[in-house]
Amino acid sequence: MKKITFVLLAFLATLTFSAQTKAIDLKKSSITWTGKKVTGEHSGTINFKDGALVFKNKKIVGGSFTADMTTLTNTDQSDGGKTKLETHLKSGDFFNTDEYKTAKLVFKTIGEKSPNVYTVTADMTVKGKTNPVKFELIVKGKMAATEFSVDRTKFGIQYGSGSFFDDLGDRTIYDEFDLKVQLYF
Numbered sequence: 001m002k003k004i005t006f007v008l009l010a011f012l013a014t015l016t017f018s019a020q021t022k023a024i025d026l027k028k029s030s031i032t033w034t035g036k037k038v039t040g041e042h043s044g045t046i047n048f049k050d051g052a053l054v055f056k057n058k059k060i061v062g063g064s065f066t067a068d069m070t071t072l073t074n075t076d077q078s079d080g081g082k083t084k085l086e087t088h089l090k091s092g093d094f095f096n097t098d099e100y101k102t103a104k105l106v107f108k109t110i111g112e113k114s115p116n117v118y119t120v121t122a123d124m125t126v127k128g129k130t131n132p133v134k135f136e137l138i139v140k141g142k143m144a145a146t147e148f149s150v151d152r153t154k155f156g157i158q159y160g161s162g163s164f165f166d167d168l169g170d171r172t173i174y175d176e177f178d179l180k181v182q183l184y185f
Helices: 002-017 079-090
Strands: 019-024 031-035 041-054 059-074 102-114 117-126 129-140 144-150 173-184
Touching: 059 079, 059 117, 102 129, 117 144
Parallel strands: none
Antiparallel strands: 019 041, 031 041, 031 173, 041 059, 059 102, 102 117, 117 129, 129 144, 144 173
């Protein structure tokens, strides 16, 4: 009887402490980007291909996400300007989506800053290059959100960068772009 009780308690403990993987809702979840230059800024969206958050005892312990770079769109322009910018961003000057169709983010370390607020260090892979990024992730109900900046030059995207080219003047594009991410699960 003691042996059966021990096995049952061990089984229940395993259920209680095992991790739960929750896939994100691809239709509701979103990535919004903003890129800035000397003379203004542009913004748009990128769709997720897949993604999941991992929870243990109702706390985030992991996550990984794949962005479909072929869905990159510009939302602040219309007609010819929109098409021209989208085509340029998908070209080899920027994200080269013909060759690199996806970008990936994988959580590496997670610290709990306060209840439902996490400090995350993740590996981001863009154009086949992987670099660490850090951000705060806030969880509210069945949604998690973050905003952070990415230095595009660390991923080999140097077009229009004042860090690499002289005499760009008002054609300079800032190295960092901003991401706003909402994850529904």
